[in-house]
Amino acid sequence: MAVYTEISDADLAAFLADYDIGEVVACKGIAEGVENSNFLLSTTVGTYILTIYEKRVRSEDLPYFLNLMEHLAARGVRCPTPIRGTDGETLHELNGKPAAIVSFLQGLCVKRVQPHHCRSLGGALARMHLAGQDFPMYRPNDLSVDGWPALLDAVGERADEVAPGLYAELRDELAELQSAWPRGLPEGVIHADLFPDNVFFRGDEVSGFIDFYFACNDLFAYDLAVCLNAWCFEPDDAFNATKARALLSAYGEVRPFQPGEVEALPVLARGSALRFLLTRLYDWLNHPPDAYVAPKDPREYIHKLRFHRGVRGPGAYGVT
Numbered sequence: 336m337a338v339y340t341e342i343s344d345a346d347l348a349a350f351l352a353d354y355d356i357g358e359v360v361a362c363k364g365i366a367e368g369v370e371n372s373n374f375l376l377s378t379t380v381g382t383y384i385l386t387i388y389e390k391r392v393r394s395e396d397l398p399y400f401l402n403l404m405e406h407l408a409a410r411g412v413r414c415p416t417p418i419r420g421t422d423g424e425t426l427h428e429l430n431g432k433p434a435a436i437v438s439f440l441q442g443l444c445v446k447r448v449q450p451h452h453c454r455s456l457g458g459a460l461a462r463m464h465l466a467g468q469d470f471p472m473y474r475p476n477d478l479s480v481d482g483w484p485a486l487l488d489a490v491g492e493r494a495d496e497v498a499p500g501l502y503a504e505l506r507d508e509l510a511e512l513q514s515a516w517p518r519g520l521p522e523g524v525i526h527a528d529l530f531p532d533n534v535f536f537r538g539d540e541v542s543g544f545i546d547f548y549f550a551c552n553d554l555f556a557y558d559l560a561v562c563l564n565a566w567c568f569e570p571d572d573a574f575n576a577t578k579a580r581a582l583l584s585a586y587g588e589v590r591p592f593q594p595g596e597v598e599a600l601p602v603l604a605r606g607s608a609l610r611f612l613l614t615r616l617y618d619w620l621n622h623p624p625d626a627y628v629a630p631k632d633p634r635e636y637i638h639k640l641r642f643h644r645g646v647r648g649p650g651a652y653g654v655t
């Protein structure tokens with residue numbers, strides 16, 4: 336489960352002394368998640384999420400993530416809102432690590448994605464992109480094309496333990512993506528990790544987004560490429576163009592596509608597949624045998640990468 340750091344009652348009490356959110360009723364570790372330690376915190380005042388930031392999150396990036404959630408929430412995007420301590424700050428320290436409390440968001444993740452979920456997601460994503468346009472902070476996407484060579488080096492030839500010949504395939508893929516990567520398309524704040532476990536629904540409609548800890552400034556269409564991979568493949572690995580069309584057309588109704596964005600989707604989808612393949616490969620090959628969190632299977636993303644490499648254009652995603 337995703338609790339890398341245990342908290343003693345005394346440490347929790349000392350931490351909460353800096354907040355004005357009542358007395359603790361319960362604090363339970365949350366099994367879901369991969370990156371950070373999350374706790375469901377109930378107090379006499381309300382329910383919150385307490386997060387201790389772990390391995391991949393750099394503490395200098397935390398003000399970007401926390402301020403972004405405040406910014407988006409203030410513009411009507413449903414997402415967790417950081418709770419300020421009595422010192423006015425949202426970021427504090429627990430067990431020597433950065434930690435924050437955010438509001439609890441109602442809703443459930445979908446287990447079986449249907450086209451109407453993709454349609455609701457597309458509209459909500461476009462509204463989030465528009466709401467982020469006047470966010471004043473900037474954070475480059477360190478897990479995009481300029482960051483992939485270091486990630487691939489960190490994996491190295493051990494990639495072949497997962498699939499024979501994979502390292503050479505990924506080196507070729509990286510070289511192609513470096514020369515084909517689109518420049519100059521519309522950009523702004525993107526979520527960059529909008530998988531089904533980070534989107535809450537009430538009924539058929541998106542009720543909110545969580546987990547902004549990969550958010551950054553990058554191409555808007557790259558966020559759609561992440562969603563094509565995370566939402567539009569079936570459990571048997573088949574690509575579902577109906578879901579893709581629902582996602583993309585709903586997005587375009589709220590934020591109309593600019594020239595070049597739709598055409599760039601195949602290469603962006605390859606890039607997004609490579610990004611998640613590389614981090615999954617790294618975690619798969621380097622996780623300690625007694626780790627709480629089971630690493631995600633990288634092979635799923637080998638298949639997705641090969642699929643997008645084979646498409647002839649955005650028509651494969653149901654759009655032109």
Ligand SMILES: Nc1ncnc2c1ncn2[C@@H]1O[C@H](COP(=O)(O)OP(=O)(O)O)[C@@H](O)[C@H]1O
Pocket residue numbers: 337365367368369370371372373384415437438439440441532533545546547548
């Ligand atoms: N603000 C929130 N409101 C409700 N549940 C949340 C909230 N933040 C996190 N969770 C719960 O905690 C789980 C893990 O959170 P997530 O941010 O995805 O973790 P990680 O960054 O470690 O991957 C989510 O799947 C969800 O169940």
Ligand SMILES: N[C@@H](CCOP(=O)(O)O)C(=O)O
Pocket residue numbers: 368369370528530532533546611614615631
């Ligand atoms: N979505 C990533 C892993 C990051 O996990 P999250 O729980 O922070 O979304 C993947 O699937 O590889």
